[in-house]
Amino acid sequence: MTRPRQLRTRWSALSAAVVLALLVGLVAAVTAPPDRLQGQLMRLMYVHVPAAWVAYLAFAVTFGASVGWLWRRDDRLDLVAAASAEVGVLFTGLAIVLGSIWAKPVWGVWWTWDPRLITTAVLLFVYLAYLGLRRATIERDARSRRSAIFGCLAFVQVPIVHLSVVWWRALHQQATVLRPGDPTMDHRMLAALLVNLLAFSGLYLVLLRANYRIGYAQDENERSAQEENEDLAGDAVMPVAMSQEVP
Amino acid sequence: MNAWMWVGAGFAATYGTFVGYVLTLRARARRAGVVGERGGSR
Numbered sequence: 001m002t003r004p005r006q007l008r009t010r011w012s013a014l015s016a017a018v019v020l021a022l023l024v025g026l027v028a029a030v031t032a033p034p035d036r037l038q039g040q041l042m043r044l045m046y047v048h049v050p051a052a053w054v055a056y057l058a059f060a061v062t063f064g065a066s067v068g069w070l071w072r073r074d075d076r077l078d079l080v081a082a083a084s085a086e087v088g089v090l091f092t093g094l095a096i097v098l099g100s101i102w103a104k105p106v107w108g109v110w111w112t113w114d115p116r117l118i119t120t121a122v123l124l125f126v127y128l129a130y131l132g133l134r135r136a137t138i139e140r141d142a143r144s145r146r147s148a149i150f151g152c153l154a155f156v157q158v159p160i161v162h163l164s165v166v167w168w169r170a171l172h173q174q175a176t177v178l179r180p181g182d183p184t185m186d187h188r189m190l191a192a193l194l195v196n197l198l199a200f201s202g203l204y205l206v207l208l209r210a211n212y213r214i215g216y217a218q219d220e221n222e223r224s225a226q227e228e229n230e231d232l233a234g235d236a237v238m239p240v241a242m243s244q245e246v247p
Numbered sequence: 248m249n250a251w252m253w254v255g256a257g258f259a260a261t262y263g264t265f266v267g268y269v270l271t272l273r274a275r276a277r278r279a280g281v282v283g284e285r286g287g288s289r
Contacts, residue, residue, distance in 0.1 A: 026258065026262075029258075039250050040250035040254055041250050041253060044253065044257040047257060047258065047261045051261070090264070090268055094260070094261060094264050098257050098260065101253055101257045102253070102257065104253070105250065105253050203265065207269075207272070210272045210276065211272065213276065213281050214272065214275050214276050214279050214281055217280055221279065221280065
């Protein structure tokens with residue numbers, strides 16, 4: 001199947017725009033003013049927060065596609081759900097690692113049993129389990145159905161992670177941007193954060209599309225291999241069946 | 248370790264992860280037959 005040239009050009013343009021936005025984001029993160037309390041370490045927030053945001057976005061897309069599959073039984077939605085979950089896992093892992101790199105000099109520890117950290121780790125394991133479930137189920141329909149149900153249930157974890165800092169006040173700071181009222185940040189810091197949010201979201205789209213295409217191709221390969229096997233099995237059975245018909 | 252070294256480590260982890268994942272996707276795409284064939288892309 002050949003894609004229209006216009007569509008391919010559009011995706012190439014988006015990929016180039018994402019690379020440019022990531023570079024602008026890096027410059028903005030390095031040149032933004034230092035924080036009054038955290039100093040230069042605040043700059044890690046320009047990558048940590050967008051990584052966490054993209055993880056939420058990716059799991060929301062998995063949820064939407066899972067609901068869509070249960071409703072319409074469209075295999076493409078199953079592939080979107082799987083592709084988005086994988087990208088979400090990558091960004092969740094990255095958010096945890098970046099949080100850890102920030103926590104060591106600021107909190108004095110790599111890891112602490114804070115509700116936000118625990119719920120985020122659970123989120124990571126839940127979606128790793130989702131990917132594991134997909135690999136463990138060979139039959140296509142059963143895989144799609146189980147994954148869709150799992151994808152719907154797993155999303156419950158996302159609001160729990162986001163609201164964990166409100167429900168259980170502990171070490172992790174509360175939301176600065178996604179909160180009622182205006183963000184409590186200097187406008188130059190906010191601009192640097194927003195540029196990176198935009199760049200990371202664009203990157204998510206590019207990775208999602210690439211992952212979806214791979215899933216689609218693997219699905220096609222799987223289908224044709226299955227058909228070939230069925231044909232071979234048919235050939236093997238035919239002579240026996242024919243011999244029985246001959247008087 | 249000064250603050251800029253922690254920041255550098257974080258940025259290196261971020262962009263290194265992106266590059267690593269893109270390379271992984273490219274290898275997987277090639278194996279699945281998505282890229283590497285003229286006119287064969289989906």
